[in-house]
Amino acid sequence: MSKFIMLGALAILALPAAATAKDKVDPRIAKSLQCTTIADGAQRLACYDEAMAGLKQALEEGELMSTAQFKPKALEGTVVASGGMGFMRFWVELDTGDRWELIADSMTDSPPRKGAKAKLRKSLMRNYFYTDTYSPDFQARFLGRRD
Structure with missing residues (x-):
């Protein structure tokens, strides 16, 4: 059984x-x-x-x-790549291999800089918030991992 x-x-x-x-x-x-x-x-x-x-x-x-591909490896890391995903949305990849979608609060926001130290925190509603040394806070959604 x-x-x-x-x-x-x-x-x-x-x-x-x-x-x-x-x-x-x-x-x-x-x-x-x-x-x-x-x-x-x-x-x-x-x-x-x-x-x-x-x-x-x-x-x-x-x-x-x-x-395991659908869970973040870590909630902090260094930005190795980032770019736009459409209107007020960006993607970011951390040195852990984790990839995230970031949702901007303002049209003036830009994608995170390469080399920025990023931290993510989980909210009560099971979503995430992204912050780094150069960018404003973003809402974040885990996209998967590059392995």
Whole structure:
């Protein structure tokens, strides 16, 4: 039974954030989900064993992302790159590999400078605020990590 729980957790953890729609689910995950419809225990276990092999190989080859990609590595770092993302929005990458979207409060704001020491803090509403030595405070949203 623990193997079934492990497979279910792996399937959920391996889903990219954008792949929540049924038609966007990785075929290897869809195959493991089909195993739940098999009534016979031995056949269901064989199905899970086969599905787990495909998922394990996909994770090892980097074809599926773990949820670690969706959590910041650190809440401080040095800006290594930044730029515009559209009206009053910027992106920034820190030396930790974390990438953030920054939302400006004013049209006069500009992207953070390379080399700036940045700090992020989590608010009560589960979003973040970005500050550095040269820029005003920005609302921030974690975009992922370059690994």
